[in-house]
Amino acid sequence: MDTITVSVYRHDxxxxxxxxxxxxxxPVEEGMVVLDAMKYIERHIDPSLSLRWNxxxxxxxxxSAEINYKPSLxxxxxxxxxxxxKIRVTPMAAFPLIKDLATDVSxxxxxxxxxxxxxxxxxxxxxxxxxxQDIERSKEFKKCIECFLxxxxxxxxREHHSGYFGPRHVVKAASLDxxxxxxxxxxxFMNKDAGLGYCNITKCCTEVCPEEIHITDNAIIxxxxxxxxxxxDPLAILVRSRRNRxxxx
Amino acid sequence: MRYMxxxxxxxxxxxxxxxxxGAGMRAAIAAFDSGSSxxxxxxxxxxxxxxxxxxxGIAAALANVDSKDNWEVHFADTIEEGVYISNYRMAxxxxxxxxxxxxxxxxxxxxxxxxPDGTIMQRAFGAxxxxxxCHVGDRTGLEIIKTLEDQxxxxxxxxxxxxxxxxLLKDGDRVVGAIGLKLNNGEFHVFNAKAVIxxxxxxxxxxxxxxxxxxxxxDGLGLAYDAGTELMDMxxxxxxxxxMVFPPGVKGLLVTEGVRGEGGILLNAKGERFMERYSPKKMxxxxxxxxxxxxxxxxxxxxxxxxxxxxxxxxxxxxxxxxKKLPSMYKQYMDFAGVDITKEKMEVAPTVHxxxxxxxxxxxxxxxxxxxxxxxxEVASGLHGANRLGGNSLADIxxxxxxxxxxxxxxxxxxxxxxxxxxxxxxxxxxxxSFLGKSGTNPYDVASKLEENMSEGVGxxxxxxxxxxxxxxxxxxxxxxxxxxxxxxxxxxxxLLQALELPFMLTAAEAIVRGAIERKExxxxxxxxxxxxxxxxxxxxxxxxxxxxxxxxxWRDVPVMPENLRKLVKEEDY
Numbered sequence: 098m099d100t101i102t103v104s105v106y107r108h109d110x111x112x113x114x115x116x117x118x119x120x121x122x123x124p125v126e127e128g129m130v131v132l133d134a135m136k137y138i139e140r141h142i143d144p145s146l147s148l149r150w151n152x153x154x155x156x157x158x159x160x161s162a163e164i165n166y167k168p169s170l171x172x173x174x175x176x177x178x179x180x181x182x183k184i185r186v187t188p189m190a191a192f193p194l195i196k197d198l199a200t201d202v203s204x205x206x207x208x209x210x211x212x213x214x215x216x217x218x219x220x221x222x223x224x225x226x227x228x229x230q231d232i233e234r235s236k237e238f239k240k241c242i243e244c245f246l247x248x249x250x251x252x253x254x255r256e257h258h259s260g261y262f263g264p265r266h267v268v269k270a271a272s273l274d275x276x277x278x279x280x281x282x283x284x285x286f287m288n289k290d291a292g293l294g295y296c297n298i299t300k301c302c303t304e305v306c307p308e309e310i311h312i313t314d315n316a317i318i319x320x321x322x323x324x325x326x327x328x329x330d331p332l333a334i335l336v337r338s339r340r341n342r343x344x345x346x
Numbered sequence: 347m348r349y350m351x352x353x354x355x356x357x358x359x360x361x362x363x364x365x366x367x368g369a370g371m372r373a374a375i376a377a378f379d380s381g382s383s384x385x386x387x388x389x390x391x392x393x394x395x396x397x398x399x400x401x402x403g404i405a406a407a408l409a410n411v412d413s414k415d416n417w418e419v420h421f422a423d424t425i426e427e428g429v430y431i432s433n434y435r436m437a438x439x440x441x442x443x444x445x446x447x448x449x450x451x452x453x454x455x456x457x458x459x460x461x462p463d464g465t466i467m468q469r470a471f472g473a474x475x476x477x478x479x480c481h482v483g484d485r486t487g488l489e490i491i492k493t494l495e496d497q498x499x500x501x502x503x504x505x506x507x508x509x510x511x512x513x514l515l516k517d518g519d520r521v522v523g524a525i526g527l528k529l530n531n532g533e534f535h536v537f538n539a540k541a542v543i544x545x546x547x548x549x550x551x552x553x554x555x556x557x558x559x560x561x562x563x564x565d566g567l568g569l570a571y572d573a574g575t576e577l578m579d580m581x582x583x584x585x586x587x588x589x590m591v592f593p594p595g596v597k598g599l600l601v602t603e604g605v606r607g608e609g610g611i612l613l614n615a616k617g618e619r620f621m622e623r624y625s626p627k628k629m630x631x632x633x634x635x636x637x638x639x640x641x642x643x644x645x646x647x648x649x650x651x652x653x654x655x656x657x658x659x660x661x662x663x664x665x666x667x668x669x670k671k672l673p674s675m676y677k678q679y680m681d682f683a684g685v686d687i688t689k690e691k692m693e694v695a696p697t698v699h700x701x702x703x704x705x706x707x708x709x710x711x712x713x714x715x716x717x718x719x720x721x722x723x724e725v726a727s728g729l730h731g732a733n734r735l736g737g738n739s740l741a742d743i744x745x746x747x748x749x750x751x752x753x754x755x756x757x758x759x760x761x762x763x764x765x766x767x768x769x770x771x772x773x774x775x776x777x778x779x780s781f782l783g784k785s786g787t788n789p790y791d792v793a794s795k796l797e798e799n800m801s802e803g804v805g806x807x808x809x810x811x812x813x814x815x816x817x818x819x820x821x822x823x824x825x826x827x828x829x830x831x832x833x834x835x836x837x838x839x840x841x842l843l844q845a846l847e848l849p850f851m852l853t854a855a856e857a858i859v860r861g862a863i864e865r866k867e868x869x870x871x872x873x874x875x876x877x878x879x880x881x882x883x884x885x886x887x888x889x890x891x892x893x894x895x896x897x898x899x900x901w902r903d904v905p906v907m908p909e910n911l912r913k914l915v916k917e918e919d920y
Contacts, residue, residue: 111837128593128683140790144841145834149391152559154599155681156488156674157394173681195530196838203507206392206499214500215455224449226464232457239457239482239489243393276455 099125101176103134105146106187109196116194118185125176131184132160132171135198147197155307158244162198163187168246168305189249202245208262211290212270218280231277238272238316240308241265247302247312253295261292264302264312271316274323284323293320353775354525354534359385359504360758361751362524362539364511364566367395368487368743369723369750370545371494372447374503376751377543382758385537386498387509387526389546389561393495396547396559396724397743400487401602401674403469403479404744405737406444410465412476417441419475422914424738427473427633428702428731429870430885430918431579434907435709436729440738440745447744448480456493458482470607471736473633479737484604484674490740509535511565512846513774514542514573514719515766521573521718522764525774529843532836534775538766540758541718543750544570545743548701548724549854554794554801556698557589557600566725567857568850570705575714577890578727578902579703580854581861582871584734585806587612587637589697591655596682598697601658601675603736605692606630608671610660612641613691614649620656635733635871638696642806645695655695660687696806700739701854702730702871703861706889711753712746718761722750732870779836781845786831789845796823796848796855804859809875813863820856827852853897857890860899864888882920 100122108116121142123134132150139146150160153172160171165185176184192200247264248254254263270283270291287293300313310316361377363370366388378384388395409415420441425432448466452458458480459467468477482489498505508529515523515536523538546566550558571577588601606612612630614620624640625632641656650656660668665688669676672687679685679692704727705714712720723743730738781789796819803816827848832841865888867881868874886901907915 109835109837126594128595130595130682133595139840140788140794144788144790144832144844145839147838147840150560151390151394152396152399154399154596154678156485157390157398157559159391159394199530199838201530202391206505209496210499214496217453224465225452227457227460228464229460229462229467232460235457236482239492240485241492242398242488243492273455276457279455 101125101134102183103131103138104183104185105135105138105198107197108194110194129176130172131164131174131176131186134176135171135186147195147199149199156242158242161189161244161246161249163189163249168249170244170246170307173307189245191249191251191255192245205243205245205248205265208266209269212266212273213281213283213286215273215276216280217278221278225278227277234315235272235275235277237310238268238275240310241268242308244307246305246307250301250305252299252301257295259292259295261295264317266291267293267320268310268312268316271320274320282323284320287320288324293317293324353772354536356536356538357385358538358763359383360540361385361543361754362537362541363387363543363545364524364569365395365545365547365723365725366392366505366507367545367547367723368397368490368494368740369747370543371491371498372744372747373543373545373722373751373754375494375497375501376748377755378501378503380752380755382755385504385506385539387511388505388507389510389565390507392505392507393491395491396562397487397491399557399559399600400490400740401484401600402471402604402607403481403486403737404444404448404490404740405471405474405478405735406448406480406741407441407478408445408448408466408468408480410461411468415476415478418914420444420478421911422916423473423475424729424735425731425915427733427735429733429880430731431869431887431904432731433709433728433905434911435905438911439709440729440741443745444741447741447748451490451493451744454493454497456482456489469604470631471603472606472631472637473628473735474737479607481604484602484672486740506535510843510846511569512778514569515770516573517764517766519717520764521716523766525771527778527836527846529838532838536766536771538763540761540763541720541754543754544705544719544721544725545723545747545750546725549851550698550701552796552800552851552855552858553698554797555589555598557586557598558698563847563851564854565847565850566721567704568853570714570719570721571853571890571892573716573719574892575716575719576706577704577857578706578887579731579861580701580857580890581865581888582702582732583698583858584634584700584702584871585638585696586699587634587641587696588658588694590683591693591695592653592683599678599682600697600699601692601694602672603634605658605660605672605675608660609663610658612637613657613659614644615651616649620644633733634736638806639873641694642696651693653693655693657691658694659691661689661691664688700724700734702732702734703727710749711757712750713753713757718757720750720754722746732872778846781830781832781842782835783831784833787826787829789830789832789841789848792823792826792830792848793844793851796820796851800855800858804862807873807875808862810863813859817856817859817863820852820859824852856897860897861888861890864899880920885918
């Protein structure tokens with residue numbers, strides 16, 4: 098049977114100063130994904146390997162890690178897509194390490210608590226009537242499975258302690274702001290308290306999103322634009338003027 | 347105190363909820379809003395529970411699309427497809443309350459697909475008389491879980507995720523708390539609670555081929571059973587007609603009934619639309635047990651596909667329609683199988699999907715026979731009888747999740763904190779630690795043996811001989827489960843977790859098999875090749891409980907429907 102070698106980062110920060118890569122030989126199956134290899138390791142080679150996975154189907158966003166240093170869902174990374182190149186699996190670097198591939202993503206719940214929740218407009222007649230067209234914009238953001246790969250790849254989060262909440266949280270705010278019956282405007286909060294001004298729209302988050310949400314174009318830029326009248330953000334102004342020139346909304 | 351608490355962290359809460367899927371979270375909202383302090387525990391990260399996998403929709407008789415629909419028809423559909431062993435009161439409550447729970451979810455921020463006049467859109471689903479399933483494309487579960495998560499985060503509800511509860515704690519007859527292992531740091535936590543809700547979901551992972559996610563190992567069933575709770579209808583395991591068959595890594599993964607609801611048809615390898623032979627009237631949209639057995643029979647008769655499935659075809663609806671109505675199925679087949687379902691047929695086969703049975707509860711408050719213990723969601727029983735209708739589980743978790751929250755909260759208001767027994771806590775901590783070590787059986791090997799036995803011997807069509815073989819195997823595996831050892835420490839040790847899950851998985855499996863042996867007839871999801879007919883004398887429920895010398899199995903009458911409900915339902919035919 099054919100095998101591949103997967104190199105996995107192992108480190109328990111509570112007892113080891115430094116981590117190390119351990120190579121595991123795993124039998125290849127047709128259509129196999131990196132998570133299948135990891136499951137093989139935990140079942141047959143070392144049951145104490147720490148990693149998260151749950152639905153195995155790209156629906157829950159648990160098995161986030163970096164594969165050859167690219168933030169990825171292990172359940173969706175086809176082994177054959179690496180075309181025989183070595184596969185290296187490391188934990189998400191932007192989050193504190195728990196052990197091996199498991200990281201502490203709990204700060205995201207604290208940030209989500211701070212974003213004002215859905216607040217329906219007053220005096221709406223029940224049952225609510227909404228047109229399908231009006232829900233489409235918010236629906237894109239509601240595809241988010243909270244895998245936090247966008248947070249992981251964001252260089253503002255990685256390199257600066259600016260207080261920027263990160264792409265996931267802008268997507269959350271945008272999903273609420275673009276809800277047709279929501280009464281609030283979270284742009285002021287996002288720009289003032291959630292550090293959105295620090296984002297310089299490099300689009301890395303959009304590239305890694307497994308749900309293909311256009312995070313930068315459809316969430317971040319509109320949230321920046323909504324706040325242009327409130328705050329001075331040169332990037333947002335620039336983007337807006339360029340968009341107007343090209344005739345897009 | 348005689349025992350130093352340095353071994354564990356202690357918490358107090360009015361209501362403790364074990365499980366943070368749809369039922370647990372809806373319960374948390376209800377218990378908190380009725381004035382109790384609430385703590386909710388989750389084995390996975392918050393928002394990752396199996397509810398997230400639900401696709402097709404939530405059943406509620408809103409009558410937005412078919413104006414003739416109402417709670418009475420929904421009630422009758424539920425009782426008839428549950429093959430007359432459902433608890434009538436639970437079915438009545440579900441049918442009456444589901445519309446309010448859907449509208450309430452909308453007020454929490456969920457956005458359902460709409461009809462042309464702006465109301466909530468409803469789609470057809472198997473064995474529902476009318477178009478009844480409110481949906482968000484084919485990712486309804488994600489919308490529900492994220493909406494509830496948002497509500498939890500904006501309330502003062504305490505939550506601990508990656509917390510695995512290993513034992514319920516009792517004071518006399520009453521459940522008064524629980525002990526758990528916090529996976530991410532290896533700490534033990536002890537919760538002292540006035541009331542406890544079990545909302546841990548199903549046990550599909552006792553099978554090899556299942557649509558269930560990693561965490562569905564029947565933990566809550568085992569916890570409750572060990573604490574003296576009665577289980578019911580465990581022999582009733584739903585096989586979903588359509589799971590993926592290829593590639594091997596995703597074998598069993600769900601293909602939503604929404605595909606058939608939106609017009610998808612089933613074909614065998616010869617290109618025949620075989621449902622014409624099995625169910626000429628309802629065709630692909632008959633109840634799940636009927637369609638699953640038809641798929642199985644076609645495959646067994648040698649009319650299956652290369653990978654051992656049948657074809658599910660939606661190509662005739664056109665690419666735009668498919669991408670719009672079934673976006674996540676389109677992506678699932680593209681990403682995992684490299685198949686474009688707008689141009690090619692899907693290969694599908696039956697997959698273990700849902701446990702109709704579980705903890706026996708009171709329909710009004712969801713209390714169990716053990717004081718202080720409540721339960722809702724897939725882990726609880728009574729509503730679905732011998733077969734669950736698609737979309738009724740999402741309705742179930744909201745309707746009975748809320749009732750669980752309110753029931754436990756009003757119980758907690760009259761109760762005081764119980765006394766926690768230190769020696770019990772210390773011996774439980776010792777038991778957990780005892781699985782750490784170098785030489786012993788690999789827990790995954792024990793789990794694999796169980797899964798293979800269940801898939802081979804307790805499948806879609808059952809018989810006495812193979813059931814008895816599996817029962818013997820389970821009893822042997824119970825011994826092996828005690829010998830397992832895992833290297834490493836208490837911290838984030840998935841092997842240790844598997845070791846702790848094993849006894850619960852074995853309890854769930856043992857109940858399924860014992861009930862399947864006991865029920866010498868074919869009813870709903872339970873089909874016996876040696877007893878192919880339904881038997882009127884067995885229109886009863888099987889109750890499971892922990893006896894002094896092992897699992898006790900007894901028959902109990904189904905509660906008799908009052909006249910006003912009975913007249914809504916067709917007479918059962920034999």
